[in-house]
Amino acid sequence: MTPARRHSQVRLARPYLITEGRTLSARHDLDLTTLVQAGTSAAHVNGPERAQIARLCGRGALSIAELSSRVNLPTSITKILVADLIDTGHLSTRTPSAGAARPSEQLLQEILDGLNAL
Amino acid sequence: MARHIIPAAFRRGPLITKSAGLAATLAGAVALARQRQRILQLEASHDRRDAELAHLVDKRLPALDAAAHGEHDPGPLRPETDPGFTRSLTELLTHVTELTHGSAEHAGRTAQHTMTGVLDTVRALAAEQHVAVNTMQHRHEDPEVLADLYAIDHASAQLSRRLKAYSVLTGAWIGQQREATALVEIIRGAQSQIRHYQRVTVADPPQAEADELDRLGIVSRAVEPVVLSIAELLDNATRYSPPYATVDVGVRQAHHGVAITIDDAGVGMPREEQQRAARLLARDSVELAELGDPPRIGMAVIGMLTSRYNFQVTVDAPPAYGGVRAVVFVPNEMLTRVESTTAGHEAPADTTESNAAAAPATRTPSGLPKRRCPRRRPRGRRRGQRGRGPDNARCGSQRREPGRLAAGHDNTRGRPRQLRRVNAVMSMQSVRRPDLQWMLEDVVLLPGVNSAVVLARDGLVITASEGVTSDDADRWAACLSSLRGASHAAAEFNSATAQWQQTLVEYDTGYLVLISAGQHAYLGVSTTKNIDMGPATKRFHSVVTRLGSELSTEPRGETTP
Numbered sequence: 001m002t003p004a005r006r007h008s009q010v011r012l013a014r015p016y017l018i019t020e021g022r023t024l025s026a027r028h029d030l031d032l033t034t035l036v037q038a039g040t041s042a043a044h045v046n047g048p049e050r051a052q053i054a055r056l057c058g059r060g061a062l063s064i065a066e067l068s069s070r071v072n073l074p075t076s077i078t079k080i081l082v083a084d085l086i087d088t089g090h091l092s093t094r095t096p097s098a099g100a101a102r103p104s105e106q107l108l109q110e111i112l113d114g115l116n117a118l
Numbered sequence: 119m120a121r122h123i124i125p126a127a128f129r130r131g132p133l134i135t136k137s138a139g140l141a142a143t144l145a146g147a148v149a150l151a152r153q154r155q156r157i158l159q160l161e162a163s164h165d166r167r168d169a170e171l172a173h174l175v176d177k178r179l180p181a182l183d184a185a186a187h188g189e190h191d192p193g194p195l196r197p198e199t200d201p202g203f204t205r206s207l208t209e210l211l212t213h214v215t216e217l218t219h220g221s222a223e224h225a226g227r228t229a230q231h232t233m234t235g236v237l238d239t240v241r242a243l244a245a246e247q248h249v250a251v252n253t254m255q256h257r258h259e260d261p262e263v264l265a266d267l268y269a270i271d272h273a274s275a276q277l278s279r280r281l282k283a284y285s286v287l288t289g290a291w292i293g294q295q296r297e298a299t300a301l302v303e304i305i306r307g308a309q310s311q312i313r314h315y316q317r318v319t320v321a322d323p324p325q326a327e328a329d330e331l332d333r334l335g336i337v338s339r340a341v342e343p344v345v346l347s348i349a350e351l352l353d354n355a356t357r358y359s360p361p362y363a364t365v366d367v368g369v370r371q372a373h374h375g376v377a378i379t380i381d382d383a384g385v386g387m388p389r390e391e392q393q394r395a396a397r398l399l400a401r402d403s404v405e406l407a408e409l410g411d412p413p414r415i416g417m418a419v420i421g422m423l424t425s426r427y428n429f430q431v432t433v434d435a436p437p438a439y440g441g442v443r444a445v446v447f448v449p450n451e452m453l454t455r456v457e458s459t460t461a462g463h464e465a466p467a468d469t470t471e472s473n474a475a476a477a478p479a480t481r482t483p484s485g486l487p488k489r490r491c492p493r494r495r496p497r498g499r500r501r502g503q504r505g506r507g508p509d510n511a512r513c514g515s516q517r518r519e520p521g522r523l524a525a526g527h528d529n530t531r532g533r534p535r536q537l538r539r540v541n542a543v544m545s546m547q548s549v550r551r552p553d554l555q556w557m558l559e560d561v562v563l564l565p566g567v568n569s570a571v572v573l574a575r576d577g578l579v580i581t582a583s584e585g586v587t588s589d590d591a592d593r594w595a596a597c598l599s600s601l602r603g604a605s606h607a608a609a610e611f612n613s614a615t616a617q618w619q620q621t622l623v624e625y626d627t628g629y630l631v632l633i634s635a636g637q638h639a640y641l642g643v644s645t646t647k648n649i650d651m652g653p654a655t656k657r658f659h660s661v662v663t664r665l666g667s668e669l670s671t672e673p674r675g676e677t678t679p
Binding site: 012016017018020021023074075076 | 272
């Protein structure tokens with residue numbers, strides 16, 4: 001499926017509505033692989049899409065990429081919502097454990113070669 | 119005295135002649151008098167007829183013209199004096215009435231057909247644009263680009279809503295069918311489609327009902343009608359209330375269904391407006407001429423939708439803030455339980471399981487689960503097997519996108535690019551005319567279309583849309599061929615002279631459409647349920663026409679870009 005058709009069931013609620021017209025995430029430290037999990041706040045979450053994300057994260061940590069696909073929203077929009085939820089204390093980012101150093105460039109190259117060879 | 123005179127006159131000869139002359143004169147005078155009387159009578163009758171005709175022209179014909187506004191034929195002036203004539207006039211009038219009605223109806227029908235056709239075309243384009251903008255929002259993260267896309271998306275959502283509304287008015291099908299959708303999403307969707315969406319607030323349900331409402335959805339066929347109705351009401355509410363006031367939407371569950379209330383703090387509706395609204399809401403059809411200039415279509419559209427889909431809309435409930443309270447009542451039979459929005463877009467777990475079981479190829483030779491390309495597995499695998507490097511082994515959507523967009527609908531411009539792609543992608547042995555693939559682009563670009571195949575009468579593939587593997591194309595062509603054969607054979611069940619035109623098969627997941635394309639060639643299209651059949655069929659037929667003219671010519675020689 002091309003993206004055009006993968007999203008052919010266009011979500012009824014549109015991004016401009018969901019983000020109230022905002023285009024910039026309040027936090028700059030979020031990327032596709034950032035893991036977020038439930039935060040400490042138990043207050044009511046504003047907006048059905050934010051509530052949806054908060055509930056999804058209540059079951060365990062999820063990456064932004066995964067969240068986006070679950071809620072069928074562009075990642076840029078998901079980031080804006082996640083940033084809101086982090087600010088209200090409903091979500092928190094999970095810090096990577098100290099032992100998990102970044103893999104070396106050589107290892108990545110090997111993986112790439114291996115994938116190419118498949 | 120006279121008795122004596124006349125016999126005397128008889129007795130005397132010259133007198134006889136005299137009296138005969140007198141008698142003749144007398145008779146002439148009598149006849150003359152009779153004639154004069156007759157003339158007077160005729161003149162009177164003529165005058166009456168003149169008056170009757172003047173009455174016909176001055177009173178009865180205008181009354182006929184104003185019949186739409188409730189005026190009646192005043193009837194002849196004096197029906198009793200000249201019954202034959204007045205009856206003829208009344209007959210004439212009836213005849214004229216029938217003629218005018220007939221031609222008005224004909225003109226109305228023609229206008230409506232034209233309008234439906236125009237709307238279908240425009241609606242298909244608007245849907246394409248909406249999908250394109252949606253895709254772009256998935257691809258771009260730059261805040262400035264995103265802001266521009268928001269603006270386009272918003273305009274395009276409003277455009278689509280308007281087009282759907284006009285389509286409903288012309289009596290056409292509302293179009294796009296969606297899956298059963300949560301009520302919350304439906305309200306948010308309606309909100310997205312109006313200009314002042316920021317002014318609408320959706321009240322949070324009481325905590326006790328929140329979970330229940332979260333899972334409450336509307337059945338597939340009614341989603342779009344309800345969205346459109348709520349959107350029209352929200353649009354009215356925001357238009358007729360001050361720009362600083364919010365419009366509140368609430369959801370109440372009731373025994374027989376669910377009520378969605380829309381409250382505005384506007385000036386309220388004047389009495390005649392309320393009557394107009396009630397009249398239009400109760401109608402199941404409306405003349406285009408009744409909508410005024412500029413046309414106000416909201417209530418008329420809602421009226422037609424509610425009568426067709428069996429839900430209720432009222433605008434005369436006591437208002438909460440002095441404005442208008444509109445209530446959309448959706449009965450239980452149109453409600454369904456959807457997965458809570460939390461799980462709204464996840465595939466049910468068991469489907470994944472059964473897929474995995476049915477497809478052993480989802481594991482690598484070393485036994486590790488292989489990540490599947492969503493809905494594009496055959497192609498990904500095929501490319502992988504051909505071993506054309508990582509670029510081809512990818513799930514393979516992003517890469518093709520620029521070409522796709524650039525190619526668009528401009529077939530002359532798109533063609534060389536498409537041909538290049540044909541050479542690269544379709545090395546199908548069985549495909550006779552890979553050079554025609556670009557023509558199917560117009561079909562597969564429609565939202566909701568999965569793939570398309572053109573086959574010959576013998577069941578062999580002529581061409582297939584991009585992404586269909588050779589094996590699949592072969593198999594589908596064979597199946598479609600027998601489907602055509604069966605449809606053809608069944609024609610006599612319909613009538614002895616029936617000619618097969620097209621076959622439509624419905625599945626729970628979508629439709630198959632098979633249409634004749636040129637001599638001995640057929641176009642088969644597979645679609646999801648989420649397709650707007652009206653414009654789609656039009657598009658198929660236009661492609662078929664082009665294909666037909668292409669197929670009736672000899673295949674061209676090898677084309678190189």
